[in-house]
Amino acid sequence: MEKIAIAIDGPASSGKSTVAKLLAKDFHFIYVDTGAMYRAVTYLAIQHNVPFDRETALVQLIKKYPISFEQTANGQLVFVNNQNVTEEIRQSDVTSAVSEVSAHGKVREQLVHIQQELGSAGGVVMDGRDIGTTVLPNAEVKIFLVASVEERAQRRYKENLSKGMTTDFDSLKEAIAHRDYLDSHRTVSPLVQAEDAVKIDTTGMSIDQVVAKIQEVILEKGFEIT
């Protein structure tokens, strides 16, 4: 498989990371979860009592505590300063603050730079909100995944249940809609479909169907899947 870059963007819980991981595994590409990086900064801010509106102090945290990934048989692990924070960054205190932290231009500048370095050699599947528009504007394949709020909340509800967490469905739905709003209305690199991205509405589709659809797009663009 040619070492292309595949950008997958879309709103919260649209299935981006699940399909991105599967594609990366199939193609032996690296997978970069950019949302995890914004979550890691938010986690650091909470740990170090840095208010979410202090842009310069947030940037200092990124410089002081490097964010890294490790691929393992059980999935991707996320580290800050060599501390494994894979589970901590998915907790609700991080989730509810991450849109505010990720709205800062200078925070984005730092993380976009790291993401571009990770993607520079190609052979990468990267997911987030601004990959096709800002991080990898020359990505060979750009996908924009969407799904109804109802379905996304259901997916998150089941995911939480499988981890032994019971959550209130309506609150989940509200939180997802709120995060969509914040991510789409911020000034710097808002969530928006790149002009040359292919939009896939995954409502009612299985993960395998979404992966197959993306493979179809890759083939249509003239890349061979081996």
Ligand code: DC
């Ligand atoms: O994909 P996720 O839900 O883990 O992302 C967490 C938050 O990070 C999301 O609400 C917005 C932000 N984010 C971003 O602004 N840009 C990205 N490329 C990825 C995520």
